[in-house]
Amino acid sequence: MKQAAAIKVRTTLQRKAWWRAFLNREAITAYLFILPAMLGFAVFYLYPTLRGLQISTTDWNLLSDPDFVGLENYQTMFQDPVFWNALRVSGIYVLLNIPVQTIVGLFLAVAMDRLTRSMLVRAALIVPYLISNVIAAMVWLWLLDPFLGIVNSALTTLGFSYQSFFGTPELALPTIAGVNIWRHMGLTALLFYAGLQGIPRSVYEAAMIDGSDEITTFWRITLPLLRPVTVFVLVTSIVGSFQIFDTIAVATGGGPVDATRALVFYIYDNAFKFFKMGYASAMAITLFAILIFFSIVQLRLFRADQSDLS
Amino acid sequence: MKKRFVALGSAVLALTVALIPSQAQSVSIDYWLWDTSQEPAYKACATNFEKQNGIKVNVIQKGWDNYWTGITTGMVAGNAPDIFANHLAKYPEYALNKQIVDIAPWIAEDKVATNIYTGDLFKLWGRAGKQYGLPKDWDTVAIIYNKKMLKDAGISEASMNSLTWNPKNGGSFERLIQRLTVDGSGKRGNEAGFDKNTAKQWGWTSLNGNSSGGAYGQTEWSHFAVSNGFKFNDGPWSTKYYYDDPKLAESLQWQADISLKKGYSPLFKDIKATRGDTLFTSSKVAMIFDGSWMIGSYKANSKFDIGFAQLPVGPKGRKTMFNGLADSIWVGSKKQKEAWQWLKYMGSAACQDVVGGFGVVFPAIPSAVNKALAAFKAKGADVSAFTKQALAKDTTFLFPITDNSSEISAIMEKATDKIFLGQSDAASTLTEAAPKVNALFK
Structure with missing residues (x-):
């Protein structure tokens, strides 16, 4: 009895403390600073997400009034072979895209850090990222064209047979992954490069005095100290990679057959070609859940909130 | 939800309209089409139409890929065009969702001749006594x-x-x-x-x-x-x-x-x-x-x-x-009557002869087809293969x-x-x- 009362007192005290912290002048200032961002978050992210959740429980074609159908859309989803295929395509795409992009980006960053301080090199690296996705896809579509593309003409000149890069189910997805690796590796490199600048030079000097070679220094010092940046790069690029859409829309339209019909593209098909808003929302919510899961797992695994520097 | 969107949309629209200084008292309607090559032809029609009826038509061209998304989302947001070029693969869905106007009553009221069009073109745009457009061209x-x-x-x-x-x-x-x-x-x-x-x-x-x-x-x-x-x-x-x-x-x-x-x-x-x-x-x-x-x-x-x-x-x-195209009127349009006048005009020989003269497409009315053939010939193309097939029996x-x-x-x-x-x-x-x-x- 006494114990229960004590707990009650403690919780009310805690609540009061929380309120006091909330009403604290400094806290209010802080909240005011966050307010514009929170407003944007609420209007552009939170509300649409909740609305999406609501639409996912309806049968709605945009033009007529929606009918509430409960979880029927989710049921349909589990039985839809195209959905499972789309999920598989997205998964394979992430596996093709992320490791290469991250490793190449890291390599470029370390090479830049050790070899050059040139602004020009850094600028050149980021250029592909500054090109819009649609234009990048168009350019590669022409570069890799079987009839007129420079890549195929180089291949045949060197004695190889030409390739239908975007045209066969086997090559289409790896080609799209390739285009996006090309586009994003510069940004990844730049992020890693920025991370590298945060590692004190004294650590490297110490390593050098201890007789550590380049490779050992990389594995023992650079990589562990880069961990927070690595997590940031991985989380954002995996989320971005799962959302692959524009390159597919421009280069293959989801084909040939279903080889590049990734999840977001299939969601688009359902929403804006078949006008099945409910079903599209159900899949979007599912993708949301998958991405949240992956992000949390990564943050936990990599202890993102701690740095080995401190 | 949808009603609210429509209301909001039209409020925004009304505000925009109010903010634009009105040059004349004439009514203007928006008309969409996707084919760039036909845009000049319909602009010429619109000029003649305005002279006759005092209704201004804004002919707006949008590429095929964004056209349909634009129409559909426009209907939801309340800013779809008053009247737009429609396609046989697309109009059934709009009709089913009651987004395009059944013009059958107006055809009867204005005693519009519907037997002037080549073949079964008119029939393609009707369903169960309702009519969703007047044929304007055909293709083979x-x-x-x-x-x-x-x-x-x-x-x-x-x-x-x-x-x-x-x-x-x-x-x-x-x-x-x-x-x-x-x-x-x-x-x-x-x-x-x-x-x-x-x-x-x-x-x-x-x-x-x-x-x-x-x-x-x-x-x-x-x-x-x-x-x-x-x-x-x-x-x-x-x-x-x-x-x-x-x-x-x-x-x-x-x-x-x-x-x-x-x-x-x-x-x-x-x-x-x-x-x-x-x-x-x-x-x-x-x-x-x-x-x-x-x-x-x-x-x-x-x-x-x-x-x-x-x-x-x-x-x-x-x-x-x-196959053939026709124009449909959006139910949300505030100027349906004016849109109907324009639709009727595009379906008439007056406009189709002009369109034929541009030599870009075959109009739905046979007399206008001859104008098109002559225009193609002037450009150095004998395209009678297309028309012969259209007119031959069982072809x-x-x-x-x-x-x-x-x-x-x-x-x-x-x-x-x-x-x-x-x-x-x-x-x-x-x-x-x-x-x-x-x-x-x-």
Whole structure:
């Protein structure tokens, strides 16, 4: 009895403390600073997400009034072979895209850090990222064209047979992954490069005095100290990679057959070609859940909130 | 929810309208179309129309890919155009969702003559006594050929209008494409030692864009299939398609084998950025089939003389899809009456004669077609192949108009992709796809 009362007192005290912290002048200032961002978050992210959740429980074609159908859309989803295929395509795409992009980006960053301080090199690296996705896809579509593309003409000149890069189910997805690796590796490199600048030079000097070679220094010092940046790069690029859409829309339209019909593209098909808003929302919510899961797992695994520097 | 959107949308619209200083007291309506080549023709119509009725028409062109998303989201947001060019594959859905106006009462009220249009065009735009547009043009498909390549192969242009075709040995049409195909060492397709892997000129391609044809194969496969005895369904608004008909499988298999096995046609997998029509205009392909709306584009982009001929005659005769456009009025428009005046005007000889004079499309009224033919001739193109087919008895079949067209397209696009990639044979692919299509109607 006494114990229960004590707990009650403690919780009310805690609540009061929380309120006091909330009403604290400094806290209010802080909240005011966050307010514009929170407003944007609420209007552009939170509300649409909740609305999406609501639409996912309806049968709605945009033009007529929606009918509430409960979880029927989710049921349909589990039985839809195209959905499972789309999920598989997205998964394979992430596996093709992320490791290469991250490793190449890291390599470029370390090479830049050790070899050059040139602004020009850094600028050149980021250029592909500054090109819009649609234009990048168009350019590669022409570069890799079987009839007129420079890549195929180089291949045949060197004695190889030409390739239908975007045209066969086997090559289409790896080609799209390739285009996006090309586009994003510069940004990844730049992020890693920025991370590298945060590692004190004294650590490297110490390593050098201890007789550590380049490779050992990389594995023992650079990589562990880069961990927070690595997590940031991985989380954002995996989320971005799962959302692959524009390159597919421009280069293959989801084909040939279903080889590049990734999840977001299939969601688009359902929403804006078949006008099945409910079903599209159900899949979007599912993708949301998958991405949240992956992000949390990564943050936990990599202890993102701690740095080995401190 | 939707009502609120509409209200909000129209409030925004009203505010915008209020903010624009009004130049005159005249009413203006928005009209959308997707074809850039027809934009000047309809702008000319709009000018004449404004002089007559004092109603200003803003002719707005939007590319095909964004056109339909724009229309549909516009309807939801409350800012769709008052009136827009509509397509047979798209209008059933808008009609079903009560988004386009049934103009049948107005036709009766204004005593508009509806028997002035070619063939069954008027009928295509009606369902159960309701009418969703007045026909404004039509199109058929014909052969477009490279005159020089024909001459080099020793083929007379006169023979082009009497080609035959069948799915067993391809008839005289297959022998023609064989002869028009040339490999790396200069050997023609019908000569001994021809190597399909080094082909540098192909006789023909059935794929004029970069699609394998999908559900309707309007310019890709429908003419072969129907001339072989295939029919899509039992007429407008059917709820069952016959995609598993062996007649269709037979003709599609012949088409796939021409490129995959025989090498007389470029491979589907290679036709991406370089589309079929580009291969023709860049002298890689001697012949192509395409719709009459593409005449201007082929004329403009070919740096050599081109000719037009009627399609080959199949086992059941010569067949081409007959398709046409019309305009529909959005139910949310505040100026439906004005839009109806404009719609009526576009469906009349006054406007169609003007459109015909531009020589870009065949108008729905026969007298205007002659104007179009004359205009094409002035540009140096004898395109009578298209009109002869349209007027010949039993030569045309209508676009298969039903509900669920977007989903049918998605299913069938995969099927024809598989066939043209050679992933599986036509018969088994179609047997698998047909039930999926018919399940949409249950």
